[in-house]
Amino acid sequence: MPPRSRLPAGHEHLDQILFAQGFGARRECEGLILHGLVKVNGEVVDDPDAVFPEDRLSLEVEGMPWVTHVKALIVLNKPAGYECSLKPGAWPGVHNLLPLPLRRRGLQPVGRLDQDTTGLLLMTDDGPLLHKLTAPKHHVPKVYEVGCKHPISEKDCANLLRGVILDDDPTVPVAAHAAERVLPEGAAPGAETTHLRLTLLQGKYHQVKRMVAAVGNRVETLHRSQIGQLVLTEDLAPGQWRWLEDTKQVLP
Numbered sequence: 001m002p003p004r005s006r007l008p009a010g011h012e013h014l015d016q017i018l019f020a021q022g023f024g025a026r027r028e029c030e031g032l033i034l035h036g037l038v039k040v041n042g043e044v045v046d047d048p049d050a051v052f053p054e055d056r057l058s059l060e061v062e063g064m065p066w067v068t069h070v071k072a073l074i075v076l077n078k079p080a081g082y083e084c085s086l087k088p089g090a091w092p093g094v095h096n097l098l099p100l101p102l103r104r105r106g107l108q109p110v111g112r113l114d115q116d117t118t119g120l121l122l123m124t125d126d127g128p129l130l131h132k133l134t135a136p137k138h139h140v141p142k143v144y145e146v147g148c149k150h151p152i153s154e155k156d157c158a159n160l161l162r163g164v165i166l167d168d169d170p171t172v173p174v175a176a177h178a179a180e181r182v183l184p185e186g187a188a189p190g191a192e193t194t195h196l197r198l199t200l201l202q203g204k205y206h207q208v209k210r211m212v213a214a215v216g217n218r219v220e221t222l223h224r225s226q227i228g229q230l231v232l233t234e235d236l237a238p239g240q241w242r243w244l245e246d247t248k249q250v251l252p
Contacts, residue, residue: 007051014038015048021068022101023061037062064099069243071126072107074098075230078121079238084112091115094123097239110134111142111203119145119224120232122250123241132251139201140228140250141177144208147221151192152181156215164214166204174211177201194220 007013012020018029018038030048032038038045039060040052057068076097078084083091086108095103102123110122110133124130132138157180163173178199183191198208209219225232228250236242244250 010053010055011051012054013048014040014045014050014052017052017054017057017068018059018061020054020070021059021066022104024104032061066101067243071124071129072102072105073122073124073126073129073244073247074102074107074241075232075236075244076121076123076241077232077236077238078113078118080116080118083115084109084121094121098123098241113224114206114222117222117224118238120227120230121224122227122244129247136202138251141199141201141226142203142224143226144198144200145182145221145223145225146196146198146208146212146219148194148196148212149218149220150216151194152196152217154181156217157181157196159215160198160211164211166207166210166214168205174202174204174207176211 014033015026015030018024018032019026023029023032033046033048036044036046040050041058042060055068055070059066059068076094078094078097081091082094082097083089084094086093086095094109095107098107105125107123107125108130110124110130113119113121122133124133133140160176160179163175165173176198178197180197181193182195182197183189183193184195187193196212198211200207204210208222212219230244230249
């Protein structure tokens with residue numbers, strides 16, 4: 001077979017596009033195309049050598065709609081009972097919630113949530129972006145909705161803001177960026193509440209749980225609702241995911 005000619009920047013042969021998107025080995029992708037199982041912009045294309053733009057190409061592969069992304073960045077609403085580890089143990093991994101092409105691409109969680117923690121999780125296969133999103137120098141705020149066993153007082157919030165010492169680093173106090181009591185709708189300003197909203201600029205192992213324990217309370221439920229300016233909306237149900245097109249929502 002003669003070598004393929006040089007292609008315009010940002011373009012690739014269709015079989016290579018499918019391969020890069022995670023639809024199987026190159027031979028498998030070639031077979032899908034030759035058997036008429038791939039549509040591009042609504043039309044069947046049976047030539048593996050056909051050339052198309054790599055990014056934002058509208059495909060249908062074996063009946064599954066797909067828009068190509070050279071680098072994947074997704075938002076997942078993580079339910080309880082899933083691990084963020086790449087090699088999960090007692091619980092299934094969050095990768096099980098993704099379609100097969102994304103699982104094959106090896107997306108990595110941007111930071112981890114415990115198996116019993118729910119909410120906003122980013123995943124990507126873009127190494128430089130992963131570094132930017134996790135590097136402490138960027139100070140990307142993360143907002144957690146915390147259900148505590150005992151009522152939260154204004155004094156507890158003040159202590160969290162001032163900084164609490166964690167047992168793994170007794171010389172460095174870890175302060176919250178913001179800590180506020182969240183009252184039920186219609187409640188009086190001084191009413192009791194077990195709902196704490198905690199905003200952190202850094203991440204340590206079990207940090208929220210240990211910070212709450214440091215002020216004499218205990219976390220009963222934990223949900224991440226926001227990263228940067230990106231808020232987890234109600235239209236993304238637990239276990240569902242979507243593409244994130246604009247990184248400006250999570251990076252300063």
